[in-house]
Amino acid sequence: MNFNDELPEESWLDDQAGPIVRPYVMTRGRTEPIRGDFDLISLIASIRPVGAKEVGLNPEHLAIVRLCQEPLSVAEVAAHLDLPAGTIRVLLGDLLDRGYVTVQDPQPEVDMRDRRMYEAVLDGLRAL
Amino acid sequence: MDYERSDRGRSAKKLPTAIKLLVAGGFGVGKTTLVSAVSEIRPLRTEELLTDRSLGIDDVAGVEAKNTTTVAMDFGRISVGEDYVLYLFGTPGQERFWFMWDELSAGALGAVILADTRRLADCFPAVDYFERRGTPFIVAVNCFDGARQYEVDEVRLALGLPAPLPILLCDARRRESGKEVLITLVKHAMEVNGKRPASV
Ligand SMILES: Nc1nc2c(ncn2[C@@H]2O[C@H](COP(=O)(O)OP(=O)(O)OP(=O)(O)O)[C@@H](O)[C@H]2O)c(=O)[nH]1
Numbered sequence: 001m002n003f004n005d006e007l008p009e010e011s012w013l014d015d016q017a018g019p020i021v022r023p024y025v026m027t028r029g030r031t032e033p034i035r036g037d038f039d040l041i042s043l044i045a046s047i048r049p050v051g052a053k054e055v056g057l058n059p060e061h062l063a064i065v066r067l068c069q070e071p072l073s074v075a076e077v078a079a080h081l082d083l084p085a086g087t088i089r090v091l092l093g094d095l096l097d098r099g100y101v102t103v104q105d106p107q108p109e110v111d112m113r114d115r116r117m118y119e120a121v122l123d124g125l126r127a128l
Numbered sequence: 129m130d131y132e133r134s135d136r137g138r139s140a141k142k143l144p145t146a147i148k149l150l151v152a153g154g155f156g157v158g159k160t161t162l163v164s165a166v167s168e169i170r171p172l173r174t175e176e177l178l179t180d181r182s183l184g185i186d187d188v189a190g191v192e193a194k195n196t197t198t199v200a201m202d203f204g205r206i207s208v209g210e211d212y213v214l215y216l217f218g219t220p221g222q223e224r225f226w227f228m229w230d231e232l233s234a235g236a237l238g239a240v241i242l243a244d245t246r247r248l249a250d251c252f253p254a255v256d257y258f259e260r261r262g263t264p265f266i267v268a269v270n271c272f273d274g275a276r277q278y279e280v281d282e283v284r285l286a287l288g289l290p291a292p293l294p295i296l297l298c299d300a301r302r303r304e305s306g307k308e309v310l311i312t313l314v315k316h317a318m319e320v321n322g323k324r325p326a327s328v
């Protein structure tokens with residue numbers, strides 16, 4: 001049976017309802033992730049595929065796990081799924097909690113003095 | 129810092145470190161054009177909910193009034209080697225968003241302020257903001273066709289910027305020009321941040 005057939009998608013995917021109702025339903029009204037603190041540029045990578053028996057995840061969770069087989073930033077995940085970054089953070093919190101994804105935090109501010117980082121970035125830019 | 133989360137992260141494959149750069153400036157100054165010129169991906173768009181904490185206390189309710197605004201940002205990506213990936217955010221130009229910028233600029237390595245000499249004043253809010261915040265920034269003057277070619281010194285004078293702060297002319301449509309802008313920014317950030325005391 002196709003899971004998607006059971007969902008009353010039309011009722012909340014139409015243009016009027018889209019931007020507000022859809023993310024709200026997807027996160028079941030939550031605005032904060034249960035785990036993690038995701039910057040727009042935190043990199044997300046999937047660790048393992050979602051098992052068939054896993055309950056409580058929606059199609060967007062699964063889409064994130066598929067997308068992040070190649071590491072992507074929170075901003076990229078949000079853009080690809082056409083959802084607000086805040087919604088993506090909530091979904092990522094669920095996935096982090098269940099051990100489906102790993103998150104790499106961005107360059108911490110203290111390392112902004114790391115000369116090797118600057119040299120590597122400059123070399124990379126010159127080679128573009 | 130959440131060490132538990134970090135531990136879990138470390139057990140998996142090695143990911144590059146992401147670095148955030150901002151491209152700011154007035155409306156229609158060429159921010160998205162510059163991002164597109166240097167990005168390895170087609171620029172993407174994301175929406176972020178920003179909180180206006182500057183409104184302070186709501187007298188009626190007696191609680192902190194938190195107004196929120198959704199802003200859309202264009203962004204691109206540049207992978208540099210195996211270890212780093214740059215994310216370049218073209219940030220919304222409207223002046224009324226400036227007080228909400230802390231969430232966006234947190235952790236940014238630096239910012240490019242794009243200027244259009246026909247409307248130089250449009251970049252004042254960005255200059256003020258990054259000066260106040262201490263985020264390293266440079267000014268890139270986008271040379272639209274037919275616009276009067278200001279000398280860099282005139283722009284410096286008009287914006288009241290000190291001599292060590294890099295200002296350069298660019299063509300936001302050209303990749304080579306965009307590269308030069310980013311290299312100038314990263315070099316400048318290296319100088320500025322290198323002089324900072326260890327505890328930020
Ligand atoms: N002739 C010329 N046109 C340019 C240049 N840079 C940008 N443009 C054009 O100017 C217009 C605005 O450029 P955008 O890159 O969208 O500007 P923006 O700053 O992202 O605009 P907003 O996000 O709306 O504030 C577009 O039509 C560009 O094609 C340039 O260097 N020369």
Ligand SMILES: [Mg+2]
Pocket residue numbers: 159160161202218
């Ligand atoms: Mg734009």
